[in-house]
Amino acid sequence: MTSIMTNTSAMSALQTLRSINSDMETTQSRISSGYRVESAADDAAYWSIATTMRSDNKAMSTVKDALGLGAAKVDVAYTGINSSIEVVSEIKAKLVAAREPGVDKTKINKELTELKNQLKSIATSASFSGENWLNNTSTAAAGTKQVVGGFNRDSGGKVSITTLDVNTSSTTLIGAKNESLGILTKDIDANALDANSTSTTARNYFLIDTGATTGTAASGTEISLSGTTTDAQVDDMIRAVDSMFSQMTDAASNLGAVNKRISMQEDFVSNLMDSVDQGIGRLVDADMNEESTRLKALQTQQQLGIQALTIANSNSQNILSLFR
Numbered sequence: 001m002t003s004i005m006t007n008t009s010a011m012s013a014l015q016t017l018r019s020i021n022s023d024m025e026t027t028q029s030r031i032s033s034g035y036r037v038e039s040a041a042d043d044a045a046y047w048s049i050a051t052t053m054r055s056d057n058k059a060m061s062t063v064k065d066a067l068g069l070g071a072a073k074v075d076v077a078y079t080g081i082n083s084s085i086e087v088v089s090e091i092k093a094k095l096v097a098a099r100e101p102g103v104d105k106t107k108i109n110k111e112l113t114e115l116k117n118q119l120k121s122i123a124t125s126a127s128f129s130g131e132n133w134l135n136n137t138s139t140a141a142a143g144t145k146q147v148v149g150g151f152n153r154d155s156g157g158k159v160s161i162t163t164l165d166v167n168t169s170s171t172t173l174i175g176a177k178n179e180s181l182g183i184l185t186k187d188i189d190a191n192a193l194d195a196n197s198t199s200t201t202a203r204n205y206f207l208i209d210t211g212a213t214t215g216t217a218a219s220g221t222e223i224s225l226s227g228t229t230t231d232a233q234v235d236d237m238i239r240a241v242d243s244m245f246s247q248m249t250d251a252a253s254n255l256g257a258v259n260k261r262i263s264m265q266e267d268f269v270s271n272l273m274d275s276v277d278q279g280i281g282r283l284v285d286a287d288m289n290e291e292s293t294r295l296k297a298l299q300t301q302q303q304l305g306i307q308a309l310t311i312a313n314s315n316s317q318n319i320l321s322l323f324r
Helices: 008-035 044-100 105-125 230-283 286-322
Strands: 142-152 158-166 204-206
Touching: 008 142, 008 204, 008 286, 044 142, 044 230, 142 230, 158 230, 204 230
Parallel strands: none
Antiparallel strands: 142 158
């Protein structure tokens, strides 16, 4: 039945055209934004996962910055302690030279004084971002410093922070207010280092006197030379300085190991962020080749739909010819 009141063909063609236009809007939105899932309305599950992972990736970006800051602190401390090792090695060489008969010990002591001043300068200068791991200005031990190393989320959705620990008590060269805390300022028992000694009496020596009046001050003898310094005393000084050298070498080794770990963690975090970005992309990014092909098809369907609607509307006009 043909009716001028209800154009069924036109209604069907219009419904089809509306569907095509809706699909075109969706496809054009994906092409313009680059996302297949841009909002929760597109796919609530994927949108939720992608939003959470983007937030975690932003946190990991901050972790990467924190690792850079930590690496800088470790680098500064390592540079300072490595330079100090060279100076202490020179001091040990000067003391060995002072052991030679007929050597003017007072002249060598002048060199020792300047070398000790250099050690003080290095220790006080090895500071980064307000932290100095070589010069402790507190009466308490420096303790363990933490470097933020990772941001983690477990299967239950709970988050935690991973830290890299650095024992800065072992890297302290100078205890500015508590001499017992510094490798160069604390007492070293030369008697315990003497393989030939049968005595139990301590023969303590320290290298640098900070003049601290708080904390625990060194009670031994400062390593310095004078015309009355005996060969036995020089031997004890050499043993004490060698012990300091050994402790500093251990501390530098620890810093080097931490520095290596920070470098590896930086690489891991960087790679992890890239992997997370790729994972998010697989969930929500639009396939531009697919979307462009779909857009071409929808444009063709749209043109055909318009033609079908035009034909359906023209059928009513054809009825008029029956009344002429």
